[in-house]
Amino acid sequence: MHPYILHLLSDIKAAHRLEQAAETSFPQSFEEEMEEIERYISGEGERPLSYFTGLKKEHFPPKEQLSEKDMKLVLRAFDEMLRTWNASIDFPENMPYSERYEFLRNKILEEGFTPVKSGYIHFDFCSGYAPGCAWGKYCSCLEIWNEEL
Numbered sequence: 001m002h003p004y005i006l007h008l009l010s011d012i013k014a015a016h017r018l019e020q021a022a023e024t025s026f027p028q029s030f031e032e033e034m035e036e037i038e039r040y041i042s043g044e045g046e047r048p049l050s051y052f053t054g055l056k057k058e059h060f061p062p063k064e065q066l067s068e069k070d071m072k073l074v075l076r077a078f079d080e081m082l083r084t085w086n087a088s089i090d091f092p093e094n095m096p097y098s099e100r101y102e103f104l105r106n107k108i109l110e111e112g113f114t115p116v117k118s119g120y121i122h123f124d125f126c127s128g129y130a131p132g133c134a135w136g137k138y139c140s141c142l143e144i145w146n147e148e149l
Helices: 004-015 030-043 049-053 068-084 097-107 140-147
Strands: 086-091 121-123
Touching: 004 068, 030 097, 049 068
Parallel strands: 086 121
Antiparallel strands: none
């Protein structure tokens, strides 16, 4: 294990949201629920995910310095932390862990994010336009896109 991984895992643990998770926090009224939906849609309060978690790219060593096991540990811990923020990342199934880790370092931390108290936010990065897809060669739409050309 890379000697820094334990520190990084501790930082990720510290980035957990302290409020209740979505499973136990429900809007008190229909109006409160609609207000939260409107706030999310309008982007009110949106900031990079790193703003809310305190995690920055510099906290994550380059993939060349880590084993696949290290990257899996970090990705799993990051996923657990995201769940406390009512969010998750929908990585393409065929994307290797090293590429998922680099995507986390280079894209996800600076992705716009509006915290919600109920419901769930999925980072999927799918626009339906395969040539400009953030997933690159791992885009699930790429095969269909290439067949239509």
